[in-house]
Amino acid sequence: MKKTFFITTPIYYVNAPPTIGSAYSTIVADVLARWHRLKKIDTFFLTGLDENSSKTVKAAKEKNYTNIQKYTNDMARIWKEVWKRLNISYDNFIRTTDPKHKKIAQNYFNKVYKKKDIYLGTYEGLYCEGCEEFKRGLDLKNGLCPYHKTTPIKIKEQNYFFKLSKYQNKLINLIEKNKKFILPESRREEILNFIKTGLHDLSVSRPNLEWGIDVPFDKKQKLWVWFDALLNYKTGVNKRYWKDQVIHLVGKDIQKFHCIIWPAILLSTREPLPTTVFSHGFFTINGQKISKSLGNAIGPIELANKYSVDALRYYLIREIPFGQDGDFSENALKNRLNNELANDLGNLLSRTLTLVEKFFDKKIKKGKIDSKLKNKLNFKKIDSLIENINPTEALSEIWRFIKEVNKYINDKKPWENEKERKDVLYTALDSLRIIALLLFPFIPDTSEKINKQLNIKLTNFKDAKFGLLKEGKINKGEILFKKIEEQKIKEFKNNEIKQKPMVKYEDFQKLEIKVGKIKSAKEHPNADKLLILEVDTGDRVRQIVAGIKGHYTLEELKGKEIVVLTNLEPRDLRGFKSEGMLLAASDDNKIVILKPEKEIKPGSGVK
């Protein structure tokens, strides 16, 4: 039987679209999944959404949804669109409102109950709705939740308790014996110390909630959302994947749930435990966690549109050692794009192919591999870094080799060194083939572009050895990465600052500005940045072509109230008539639509 590799991300709350934080876990999980698929290991990559939280209800109501399920369906579409754009190759996208998940979660609750590990009790204490967690005094900082900076609510309620205390010693044993159960090492100690301070029984149901999964034997209670959410790792996958390697990637804020509560539930139901729970750090901005609730979120899509998906994936993995915290910096992203992706990798490909074009009429001629350069690539080491969940170091190691190949070309000077030219260019081309293969899990689009130019197809890691590139013709194409020019950005900023001349009040009065409601949105077939909107402006539904593509998903736009300049002369924008202009604000990172602060009927005048 084939070896299995099962990798999961946390399932995300649906109160907002993905942030850099959620993209981070998901991209790393994607890298690990793709890596194992290339090793021909039977791989399953699970991600999805945690939809049964009270936060879902709150967010839906804030957005004027009366049907909560409709809200989660709309959000699920957005999340999937984002993952598609970021090339996330998940095998299943679980949603906890799926009836199959609900049923299995109830079965588990029953199982634990029948093991006499669940009993009815009264909880009196604090609850943070942001974390969906019962809090103790020592979990707080100055009375506030350290993650959400909010005061937890006081509750006193009857609910079902899980006998977590019963598993205290078993958990200590497990974690002490199994050094890989919690990674990185520092987190393992943190959890061990926490358990040793004493585990208390835990409420696993909540009364009087309007949204969630019913406790199977008590309809007045709903499953505590974490009990339900953790079970996605069972309900989202065929149990044959709970075999060789089961890896949960989580942020450090949710490691306790995964390293204590989750294994305790599995111990109670006597099921296999995960191999590893790996807790990564936070991306911060000025030291604060980037998060929806703190309002400092940067959209991964905006960044991908501006710099490319691969530049974003590369930056996120390479910049901060996986497991540690780090500050997000657009400047650092730009530097890595310019220096590493464009210079080191992009130039290596284009200079090699230019030489092949010039001296060998675009032909790949088989030559002798340089054994010194060959020895600079250590596949086993890279693989073992990935197996130890160190994608940052693995990528750096690949990069070291890319630099070596550049140095090799510089030293050998194949443009003047006729004697060795064939061997040098073959060695460089074959190295590029292996580089593309190794980079596929990290930056799949780029890897495919390299393959296309080398005129080869992606294979697997059996081919991560030298000398396999066959004779043939190259297919030199576009450069891999365009550099971001600092100059351009500065000029743009200066223009923005320049003030326009004063206008008379009467001139302003000539403008007719109205509230509109977007009925539909689609992509412009012949333009990169334009969307075609149907907008109800009270008088009629008009077509407006707007340059906001990439800043909003089509789903997000539908139903949105906006502000429209309605008496602008119609214009033809690449074959589509635009009958008005949508008002939006922009800086050099993003465009945001202006919208009325409260709902108001389409056609209302803006004064």
Ligand code: MSP
């Ligand atoms: N729904 C729970 C998880 C249930 S898993 C059975 C949840 N959801 S979440 O949407 O709030 O967060 C999901 C993950 O995103 C967490 O691992 C969290 O650490 C991670 N991140 C959110 N913001 C982050 C950063 N700024 N940086 C890195 N990851 C962070 O918790």
